[in-house]
Amino acid sequence: MKDKVLSFFGLGYVGLTSAVCFAHKGFKVIGFDADPEKIKLINSGKPPFYEPQVENLLKEALESRFLSLTHNPAEAIEGSSITFITVGTPSNPDGSINLEQVKSASMQIGQALTKKKGYHLVVVRSTVTPGTTENIIKPIIEGYSRKKCGDTWGLCFNPEFLKEGSAVKDTFNPDRIIIGEFDKASGEMLEKLYKGFYEGEMPKTIRTTLVNAELVKYANNAFLAMKVSFINMMANLCQKLSGADVEVIAEGIGLDKRIGSLFLKAGVGWGGSCFRKDLEALLDFALKNNVELPLVEATLKINNLQPYKLIELAKELIGELNGKKISVLGLAFKPETDDMRDAVSIKIVKKLLDEGACIAVYDPKAMENAKKIFGKGVKYAESIEDCLKNSECALIVTEWEEFKNLKPQNFINLMKIPAVVDGRRIYDVESFSSKLRFAAIGLGEKKYYNPALAANAIIQKNNSILLVKRSIKPFKGLWSLPGGFIEYDETVEESLTREIEEETGLKIKPLKVIGVFSHPLRSPVKHVITICYESIIVGGELKACSESAEVKFFPIDNLPKLAFDHEKILRNYLKLKNTSCSNKKHAA
Ligand code: UDX
Numbered sequence: 001m002k003d004k005v006l007s008f009f010g011l012g013y014v015g016l017t018s019a020v021c022f023a024h025k026g027f028k029v030i031g032f033d034a035d036p037e038k039i040k041l042i043n044s045g046k047p048p049f050y051e052p053q054v055e056n057l058l059k060e061a062l063e064s065r066f067l068s069l070t071h072n073p074a075e076a077i078e079g080s081s082i083t084f085i086t087v088g089t090p091s092n093p094d095g096s097i098n099l100e101q102v103k104s105a106s107m108q109i110g111q112a113l114t115k116k117k118g119y120h121l122v123v124v125r126s127t128v129t130p131g132t133t134e135n136i137i138k139p140i141i142e143g144y145s146r147k148k149c150g151d152t153w154g155l156c157f158n159p160e161f162l163k164e165g166s167a168v169k170d171t172f173n174p175d176r177i178i179i180g181e182f183d184k185a186s187g188e189m190l191e192k193l194y195k196g197f198y199e200g201e202m203p204k205t206i207r208t209t210l211v212n213a214e215l216v217k218y219a220n221n222a223f224l225a226m227k228v229s230f231i232n233m234m235a236n237l238c239q240k241l242s243g244a245d246v247e248v249i250a251e252g253i254g255l256d257k258r259i260g261s262l263f264l265k266a267g268v269g270w271g272g273s274c275f276r277k278d279l280e281a282l283l284d285f286a287l288k289n290n291v292e293l294p295l296v297e298a299t300l301k302i303n304n305l306q307p308y309k310l311i312e313l314a315k316e317l318i319g320e321l322n323g324k325k326i327s328v329l330g331l332a333f334k335p336e337t338d339d340m341r342d343a344v345s346i347k348i349v350k351k352l353l354d355e356g357a358c359i360a361v362y363d364p365k366a367m368e369n370a371k372k373i374f375g376k377g378v379k380y381a382e383s384i385e386d387c388l389k390n391s392e393c394a395l396i397v398t399e400w401e402e403f404k405n406l407k408p409q410n411f412i413n414l415m416k417i418p419a420v421v422d423g424r425r426i427y428d429v430e431s432f433s434s435k436l437r438f439a440a441i442g443l444g445e446k447k448y449y450n451p452a453l454a455a456n457a458i459i460q461k462n463n464s465i466l467l468v469k470r471s472i473k474p475f476k477g478l479w480s481l482p483g484g485f486i487e488y489d490e491t492v493e494e495s496l497t498r499e500i501e502e503e504t505g506l507k508i509k510p511l512k513v514i515g516v517f518s519h520p521l522r523s524p525v526k527h528v529i530t531i532c533y534e535s536i537i538v539g540g541e542l543k544a545c546s547e548s549a550e551v552k553f554f555p556i557d558n559l560p561k562l563a564f565d566h567e568k569i570l571r572n573y574l575k576l577k578n579t580s581c582s583n584k585k586h587a588a
Helices: 013-024 036-043 054-064 073-078 100-115 132-145 167-172 184-198 210-238 246-254 275-288 294-318 344-354 367-374 384-388 408-414 429-433 492-504 566-587
Strands: 006-009 029-032 067-070 082-085 120-124 153-157 177-181 205-208 325-329 358-362 393-396 419-422 437-440 452-461 464-470 483-485 506-522 526-540 548-555
Touching: 006 013, 006 073, 006 100, 013 029, 013 054, 013 067, 013 167, 029 073, 036 067, 054 067, 054 167, 067 073, 073 100, 082 100, 082 184, 100 120, 100 132, 120 132, 120 184, 132 153, 132 210, 153 184, 153 210, 177 184, 177 210, 184 205, 205 210, 210 246, 210 275, 210 294, 275 294, 294 344, 294 393, 294 419, 294 437, 325 344, 325 384, 344 358, 344 367, 358 367, 358 384, 384 408, 429 437, 452 492, 452 506, 452 566, 464 492, 483 492, 492 506, 492 526, 492 548, 506 566, 526 566
Parallel strands: 006 029, 006 082, 029 067, 082 120, 120 153, 177 205, 325 358, 325 393, 393 419, 419 437, 452 526
Antiparallel strands: 153 177, 452 464, 452 483, 464 548, 506 526
16 A cells, blocks of 8 residues: 555644654655645744654655655645545634635645546545535535546545644554545545554554544544543532542542543643534534534533633632732643643633733743733743742643652742642642642642641720721631731741731731631631731821721720631630739739
């Protein structure tokens, strides 16, 4: 079969990867693309995208002359006997499939086939909705060539299942080959081609109708996306349950052979060029056929919301994000690619900007693509270190290997406040949560081991106590003692003075510690140790600033109910005061 020359119409991701793999195996390949710039770039040995091994294979194919490129579609058809259609099938704005490129390739093939002598096989590899090969592609080619399908030319639909980042590996080791055939002769020829490609190790092959093969591709992507959305749904439940961890749930169900362990990694959601496009096209197609696909709808719905879970966790960890410096590690839709199509990072960065955060982003490969999307709104860091420097919270969005290698100490050394939200579950929960503020997708509350240290003040003026009502969670709308978390480079007194000035406008002086209290169930780090100071006012002016909605003195005999442990702390203090007052009276 190596005597057969192949041609590829469309040198995007699938077309070019397949072309260089065939060339590597000793097949003569002709590449055609409608974009002359792309042809020029590829001819110079540069793939128009990043994908492991493709550049090397391309150079090898050009040097060995097993791959040649042309601007002329007729030349590609004339010089080959099997043509793969590998053009893009993007979405229309309403989610339906856009078949323009497929139609135009079919037209060019049809025109060129008019003059062609000998049998020619056309293999559709672009993902198309069921019925497209038979009802759209075949009539176009027949119309332009004026040759009936099955006579001098054959037709197959042959879906690809390549994953970005491992496309070459997947081409050489596929799980199966699906051949949808117009007639036996077409299927036979394609199967023979693959037998030549895989030599003695032919993967399991299914030969079927065109429509079945088209459906297999959609069902495959819908199922994979549903699996990820399913585990993300469980992750959201785990996050609310003390002691729960979605990683264990995934391992537990993944060991059931009927379920399998792959595509059960919970995270901030799936992205990429295929899943959303294909699921939306499938939904649209089903709707036009009066069929509902509720599982596909739910899969999309879960995924639309999943990126925001990361922002919710960040807020639980460090409070409101307005004005805070946030580092986003990872922008590509998955590791080992520079592709940002439908990447969850886009939603995350946009939301962070809406919240008023100052954002630094870093990705080992996708920075150039990111600049086209985010423009001047964010800082493009040059390295992980540059991204984390002075940051108040780091968000892990893509699980690149170099992020996995970071240790808690790296974050502690670089960040202003070492707080990490693991959106891809790459860090060891125990070692991270015992050393820094840590939250992760699908990790229940009990997993926050590290206690946070807070300082609060009891400020009494005449017979009143100063209280604040905060607008941030978990204190939202509740009265509490003024104060806040102790930051890394401050003493407790400095922290308390700063926090109270930020909250109330008043300058205070902490006089003495009246107690240290531990509260295991309080956000953001769940276990909070509060140091409470009796303090006095030394200056400033009372006004609600920063995150407080109201600040007010309350008469001791008419105090509102206070949030969490603050109620108990204040009551204890007042009781002690009274006792000591009455003791003094006794003594007097
Ligand atoms: C997918 C299909 O896997 C492939 O068969 C098809 O031909 C094209 O679409 P691809 O888009 O390259 O491939 O990436 P894939 O590895 O499937 O990942 C898709 C998204 O799901 C990524 O954003 C990834 O991060 C996410 N994902 C995947 C998870 O969040 N959890 C998982 O367990 C697996």
